[in-house]
Amino acid sequence: MNKHHSLSDVIIVGNFSDDPFAIDVAFDVGQVEDIADLISMKTFANGEFCPRFISDERDFENIGSKLKGKTVVIVSTANGFVSRQNLGMRTMFIARAAKENGAAEVMLVEPDLFYSAQDRGPRMDLGKTAFKREITDLKLFDGQPFTAKLYAEMLKLSGVDSVVTVHNQSAPVQDTYSAVFDGLYHNLMPYEIYADYLKNSNLVDCGPDGEGLALCAPDKGARDFVKALCEYLQMPKAKVIMLDKERTGERDVQITLHAESESTFEEIRGHSIVLFDDMVRTGSTVVEACQFLKQLQPTKTVFAVSHFYASDEGRQKMASNAIDEILALNTLPTVLNRDVQGRLRRKMVVLKIEQWLSRNLCDILGLPFPESDSLYQIDMSSKNPRFKHKIWSNHELPSLRAGTTD
Helix, strand or coil, rough: CCCCCCCCEEEEEECCCCCCHHHHHHHHHHHCHHHHHEEEEEEEECCCCEEECCCCCCCCCCCCCCCCCCCCECCCCCCCCCCCCHHHHHHHHHHHHHCCCCCCEEEECCCCCCCCCCCCCCCCCCCCCCCCCHHHHHHHHHCCHHHHHHHHHHHHCCCCCCCEECCCCCCHHHHHHHHCCCCEEECCCCHHHHHHHHHHHHCCCCCCCCCCEEEECCHHHHHHHHHHHCCCCCCCCCCCCCEEEEEECCCCCEECCCCCCCCHHHHHHCCEEEEEEEEECCCHHHHHHHHHHHCCCCEEEEEEEEECCHHHHHHHHHCCCCCCEEECCCCCCHHHHHHHHHHHHHHHHEEEHHHHHHHHHHHHHHHCCCCCCCEEEEEECCCCECCCCCCCCCCCHCCCCCEECC
């Protein structure tokens, strides 16, 4: 887009009342009005949802055109109160309400893009993958719809013009959304967030050029991300190791070294190893990988994940001492809840990405971004210090773009 120059042209809302993530994004972009004063999440007595953009009750001149020329941004995050199916439908109703009241454009900001796991169907023409689909892969989707494409098409039909998401590794999803939204699909990759935290915290023990640090891709889906992150780090001595996983059952995987791995197991022996993935559910892959890597006597094994929606089973598995620390983003804000973290809370750090997301949103919309040195805020259960620089001088602060919260 990159054509808006005034915040007055943009209205940011959530898709359920009092969504703290949406409120923070709106605030960080610079929106003065409270979301609750812009849209009413009305529900009729029969349970049907009817969003209403709030207008002056005395204004009879602009009926149906209150949003004329505006860009409406809908921020949607999964939560423990409303189902993903419900949230998806609410987004569509809000998008249609915006368009039918004059909005020029509607943008959906959904950090954890719904239905991305259902990214292909039971035939070769249902999902453009980066790998050759075997009969076993087709069978996995036998009898079900290509839901990711259906969701994209429904969003488009409802009035959504563009979509912004975070760290989506699915090739079929990227291909589908780019096609459905005519290229107005923005998959924001959090390289700078992870790079900033790795460099400026004490999460890992390594030298200034990456001596003693190894980044690990647990499977083929994470390889491009890990290689790109290593380049972004600008630590020439950091190593990259790539693993292969083969599922021997629904919850069982076998770990081996990928044939094209840049480093061998012996070359990363005694390193701090950070394993990256886009999401975690059952935790089987990451635990198996970390248990395997423990044979190399690493100084620490860290699991970094962008979308944390682990099941009870997953949290129980990741409590294993094979994983020393977990670094997560709050694309699913419930990860900040101590009950959701459960037994993992003592080894979990969450980076709140609202400011980083807002900065990218301003860039996409062509808005000036309010002055800030922070990319993210930190939420942790532990009181242990996390930064190498205990005292920040004025000249250090801009390069250390992180704040802490308790």
